[in-house]
Amino acid sequence: MQGLLGKKIGMTRVFDADGQQVPVTVLEVGPCVVVQCKSRDCDGYTAVQLGFAEQKESRVVKPQLGHYKKAACAPMRHLHEFEMESGEEVKVGDRLTAAMFEGTEFVDITGLTKGKGFQGVVRRHGMSGGPITHGGHSKRRVGSIGCRSYPGRVHKNKRMPGHQGNIRITQQNLKVVQVRGADNLLLVQGAVPGPKGAVVVIRRSIKKAKRAS
Amino acid sequence: MITKAIEKINRENLRKNTLPEFRIGDTVTVQVKIKEGEKERIQSYTGLVIARDGGSSTETFTVRKNSHGVGVERVFPLHSPSVAGLKVESSGHVRRAKLYYLRERSGKTAKLREKNKAMTAAVAAPTPA
Numbered sequence: 463m464q465g466l467l468g469k470k471i472g473m474t475r476v477f478d479a480d481g482q483q484v485p486v487t488v489l490e491v492g493p494c495v496v497v498q499c500k501s502r503d504c505d506g507y508t509a510v511q512l513g514f515a516e517q518k519e520s521r522v523v524k525p526q527l528g529h530y531k532k533a534a535c536a537p538m539r540h541l542h543e544f545e546m547e548s549g550e551e552v553k554v555g556d557r558l559t560a561a562m563f564e565g566t567e568f569v570d571i572t573g574l575t576k577g578k579g580f581q582g583v584v585r586r587h588g589m590s591g592g593p594i595t596h597g598g599h600s601k602r603r604v605g606s607i608g609c610r611s612y613p614g615r616v617h618k619n620k621r622m623p624g625h626q627g628n629i630r631i632t633q634q635n636l637k638v639v640q641v642r643g644a645d646n647l648l649l650v651q652g653a654v655p656g657p658k659g660a661v662v663v664i665r666r667s668i669k670k671a672k673r674a675s
Numbered sequence: 676m677i678t679k680a681i682e683k684i685n686r687e688n689l690r691k692n693t694l695p696e697f698r699i700g701d702t703v704t705v706q707v708k709i710k711e712g713e714k715e716r717i718q719s720y721t722g723l724v725i726a727r728d729g730g731s732s733t734e735t736f737t738v739r740k741n742s743h744g745v746g747v748e749r750v751f752p753l754h755s756p757s758v759a760g761l762k763v764e765s766s767g768h769v770r771r772a773k774l775y776y777l778r779e780r781s782g783k784t785a786k787l788r789e790k791n792k793a794m795t796a797a798v799a800a801p802t803p804a
Contacts (some may be wrong), residue, residue: 475688
């Protein structure tokens with residue numbers, strides 16, 4: 463399996479072997495249940511559908527309930543599909559935990575960032591804005607957005623005010639500081655997208671695929 | 676809100692050996708482990724504790740001293756393994772939790788009044804770090 467679903471719990475600091483403090487994000491990873499195995503014969507591609515966080519039966523619509531009944535597992539809040547790693551085999555009903563990341567050095571984490579609403583260019587793009595004093599009338603304004611009759615239009619992708627945040631991003635190459643199999647926790651160095659309690663997808667890093675063991 | 680999981684991690688990162696009790700306004704000597712290549716040695720740093728910040732395993736304390744006329748402040752993580760030891764040299768009389776006002780002072784005005792001996796004895800009863 464390339465990854466698992468997890469929940470962001472919060473941040474703290476831990477000490478490394480040299481006594482230095484390392485900022486870490488604590489993630490509750492799994493346990494994820496294999497709800498469906500997609501095969502080339504049946505679905506046209508191979509993948510594994512994982513479920514995370516149990517849900518009350520009354521909160522699930524009947525067609526979905528049937529999907530979970532088929533896998534003989536409790537209804538789940540979140541479902542996500544993952545590709546299989548070569549030579550790996552799982553079957554429906556298997557439970558996957560944080561122990562899966564034992565020996566993994568780096569992970570990529572995908573999640574929905576915190577929504578910031580409609581923001582101006584100073585906050586959204588880090589523009590410097592205009593002069594505050596000396597009769598400045600464009601304190602936090604965009605400023606010029608282009609030339610005159612040539613090109614006679616505003617260039618595409620010109621950075622302007624607009625909605626910021628609440629987009630899906632992937633933070634790559636986060637170092638795994640600790641894997642706590644017993645508590646199903648994963649400690650990664652640095653920040654992870656989203657607020658506390660956000661559901662994130664944790665995958666083995668694609669750029670730093672090397673494993674420790 | 677700190678969740679149980681984070682509390683548990685923080686508890687594991689608390690220091691194993693307890694440091695002596697010290698307060699804001701105390702002059703302390705901190706034994707700092709310093710790594711030079713492969714070798715490890717201990718350096719002393721003496722100064723006035725002007726602040727304590729944070730809680731649990733993330734608590735830090737700030738030690739200010741005057742080094743050749745230049746004010747130096749170092750922030751130590753209280754539970755870091757690199758803080759090998761700590762000794763309270765003297766205790767000053769203070770009325771606030773953060774002594775940042777000392778930064779603007781120099782010479783005699785930057786000195787603290789010695790703590791009342793009877794009061795010192797009363798608070799000397801050790802409590803866990």
